[in-house]
Amino acid sequence: MNRLRRVPLLALAPVLALVALLAWAFASPIGAGPDDDYHLVSSWCAGPTAAETCAPVEGAERADHRIPRALAEISCFERQPEVSAACQDELFTGALMDQTVDTDRGNFYGEYPPLYYAVMGVFTSDDVQASALVMRVFTIVLFVALLTALYLLLPVERRPTLLIGWVVTTIPLGIFLLASNNPSAWATIGVGTSWIALLGYFESTGRRRIALGAIYAIAMLMAAGSRGDAAVYAGFATALVLFYAFRPHRRYWLSAILPVIMGLVALAFLLRAGQIGSGLGGFSDVGVEDSGVGGDGTVTPSGIGLLAYNVMNVPFLWLGNLGEWGLGWLDTTMPAAVTFGAVGAFVVAGFLGVRALEWRKAVVVAAAAVVLWVLPVYVLQQAGHIVGQQVQPRYLLPLIVLFGGVLALGAPRVQWKRGQLLLVAAMLSIANGVALHTNMRRYLTGIDAGSVNLNTGTEWWWNVPFSPMIVWIVGSLAYTALLFVLAARIPVDPLDAGARRVRRLI
Template sequence: MKPGQWLRRLFGRLRWIHAAPLLAVLTLTAWAFASPVGAAPDDDYHLVSTWCALGGSDACAPVDDPAMRKVSTAFEASRCYALESGMSAACQEDVGLALNGATQETNRGNFQNKYPDVFYGTMRMFAGNDLVRSAIVMRLVNLALFVGLATALAALMPASRRQTLLWGWLVTLVPLGIFLIPSNNPSSWAITGVGTAFLALLGWFESHGRRRWALGALYVVGIIMAAGARSDAAIYAAGATLVASLVTADRQREWLLRSILPIAGLAVIALLFATTSQADLGTQGFTGAVSTGGTGGVDGATAEANGGL
């Protein structure tokens, strides 16, 4: 076959849906670069928690009080435009976001295990000496995880479920999800993880052979992402597990054997949920009533208002 004929045959088989991953990457990348550092809810809290994860960094050092850390003032400075409708993020250039500058003590961080450590620990690997560059890299990693998992699900799930995947993500992501997924907020993983767990478990019950095992692996990835990011997301992941199991339930022996995976998944979710010192975050997070602390950051009222995200 001539090269020209091969290319024509290849492009002849392509449909618009095959461009969806590329379009998703372009859309989410645009949000990742368009949103300044500190744009997402409680970004100063989550960024501090990232740099302080896994034993801390040059920008985060322990102090005598275990509930406090000495961190760079750049984290608080990134919020210079918060609650100021007439001010843009250009103020960051004036205050400076250098991590090697002045420091302050703060309790605005995940120093008492209010959140699980999985998200912060993973993002810590991308936390360098440049706050802006590191934040952008983390956003790109998070959007790549979402697009990669969604693409894998589309390739592995039964054809009858691909419409569920497509429309499920489109309806639920617009508009807030598109902003949160390419962000430094653990809600990024909460959204990606819960959706992935639900869809993958559906595929686990309805597929056969290698596809089924691959979907089972994606389900495990989904629940770890969700429950490892937020305590309330652990509850959502458990709910997604139960719903997917009930939707596909029957009394056949094969279904009973396959149900071992979601049972094990619920145990993993419960374990991750129990790692936080505030398990009640799982219920209070629905209303956004959990405070992330206020010393050294935005005021306590703002922190409480944003605490649900």
């Protein structure tokens, strides 16, 4: 018992993070992530059972493959927010369970890099639900393990940067994707961890330096191996760190060999991905998605008017990561309280970060902000689209996490007040709890039901021995506890005696 009393509460952070993320993994059915039918098929077709579950169709004009019908129709509720996930029942328990269909909807043309699908393919089996759930758990464990290792290995003054950058940028879209079957999870993890691991690599020595270099290499592989745009983002993040850490010393040039090598590896993945070509050339008009953010889609400006419209409305894409746009297939609308809490927390952290704006940090922050603004405008202009069409917030999420992190550079000079910490923790706790509840309600019954009790009128749920309300309560409390434990590790104003007492207790 005496030994247990000496264990700091911070040691509970990885456990709390796992619980909070696992709650989100159970909050959505398989197929709830954007384009999950495509990504799950691609994983099955890269797995050891591909010969049986993803056989090429001979003589087909397209790259057709024969797959289980459950994979093809897994997202039967997409863009129908009033339809629950109960439509999946017949896919897994009825006569359709053993049926197969032909499809060309998968990574058969090399649009995406192959690494994410190859890794996830290891977990494929005849049980679609169990396999997909294991994939989610694997990504969650990998994410928590990487952040825990980074926290322990980074120089002490960089640890708050790691915590703040992730906490204020991942509610609600980030935490939803981290617990999904979407390669955007790996893209976000890769970009969001690679840059700070590389910074720690430049600032450390000995075994810590070697370990941080290894984490950087892993993160770069995750980013470049999941999405083509993430390879670009990871390269951009590496360039920012090379500038920020630059010193005219021999040690710097020797250290720069690793990021140069990993940059070439990322470039190799990028050149193999057809996805990046679509982005640079502009997405086609086929299946233009109108989120409702950019108007009704019936009138599209042109010329200077189109440019002005997109430049002025790009912030809507950023806000989409903080609750302004729906989750999943953009059909799970978040209440205003989610956006208010997430945006409020980011603004507080951002203003505090700007207070410690020495010239190198100013350049890095400005560069990240310019890319966040210019890149989506360029892609939209190429095809004549407006904000709200084709380019989705999740495409920019890795850059948002990077931006939040570089804003937090400079700790411990970025000193918080106890009230600011409590305010941010409270806002994010409420935002997470409301978002989790809303997301679960959408799939349990559809949005046409409004009971606070998630166990009421349930039409769909996992075959597990715990109820939806248990998942929501435990997940929400775990996230809240996590925030307050992490808040104790943020540098505080030395004149704020109350904050010092709280920190000593925790």
